Amino acid sequence: ILNAYPSEKEMLKELLQNADDAKATEVCFVFDPRQHPVDRIFDEKWSPLQGPALCVYNNQPFTEDDIRGIQNLGKGTKEGNPYKTGQYGIGFNSVYHITDCPSFISGNDILCIFDPHARYSPGATSLSPGRMFRDLDADFRTQFSDVLDLYLGDHFKLENCTMFRFPLRNGEMAKASEISQVPCSDRMVQNLLDKLRTDGAELLMFLNHMEKISICEIEKTTGALNVLYSVTGKITDGDRLKRKQFHASVIDSVTKKKQLSEIP
Known part of the structure; x- marks a missing residue:
């Protein structure tokens, strides 16, 4: 799988496309370099995941179809739906460039953990290499508060939204990993985000719904959220309609419903 993505930068573009597929209008990439507490976690096996991570927020929740799709390694719900960009890629799996155990919280009431090594x-x-918790109640939130704090609810509204978290593969994890023996350093993630920054404005033009891309970093000592970069596309309703029509025409040509010469 990883060999299909020679550049880690494609991972961030893939996450952007996935968010756009979900009709999100806003995405924020957040580097969190902190070591989080381990007092209120599931058990000691979880401890390595409390370290530095890349978090990715978008302002749309997961649907049941999305959840089913993302669980299929290398196959997603995109497969049969050409209106979803990147359906021919392997999508979410590209995150395994940097992590061994991705997870997300959606709608602030579903927590999904992917753990290929179990x-x-x-x-x-x-x-069953992972776990899904639904309808997170007050007891769960109290008992596992150090886990839930990883999803940055202090900084982002999580209702009707999705927050992914990709704990970085450290040296110890890499030694034991069957996915990749390459550890992911803080610097590697910062370089990834720097590259995205140079492409941000251009990427907005190729997405259907996306209007804002941000890059942030959590301050290691204070926990403050610093915005490092933000680009917003100002788009009128008329232009938005034209953009949708253009994308629909391209999709129709890909699925042989329309000739290339007919694309406006």
């Missing part, structure tokens, strides 16, 4: 997540097995 090593970190509670109850994960080789047959």
Whole structure:
């Protein structure tokens, strides 16, 4: 899978496309370099995931179809739907360039953990490599508060939104990893985000719904959120309609419904 993505930068573009597919209008990439507390976590197996991470916020929740799709390694709900950009890629799996255990919280009431090694997540097995918690109640939020704090609810509104978290593969994890032996340093993530910054404005033009892309970093000692970069596309309703029509025409040509010469 990873060999299909020679550049890690494609990972961030893929996450942008996935958010656009979900009709999100805003995405924020957040580097969180902190080491989080380990007092209120599932168990000690989870501890390595409390370190530095890349978090990715978008302002749309996951649908049931999205959840089913993302669980299929290398196959998603995009496969049969040409109106979803990047359907021919392997999508979400590109995040394994930097992490061994991606997760997300959606709608502030579903927590999904992907654990291919069945090593970190509670109850994960080789047959069921991960865990999903639904309807997160007050007891769960109290008992596992150090886990939930990872999803930056202090800085982002999580209702009707999605927050991904990709804990960086450190040296110890890399040694034991069957996915990649390459650790991911803080500097590597910062370089990735720097590259995205140079492409941000251009990327907006090729997305259907996206209107704002931001890059932020959490201050290591204070926990403050610093905005490092933000680009917003000012688009009128008329232009938005034209953009949708253009994308629909391109999709029709890809699916052989329309000749290339007919694209406006």
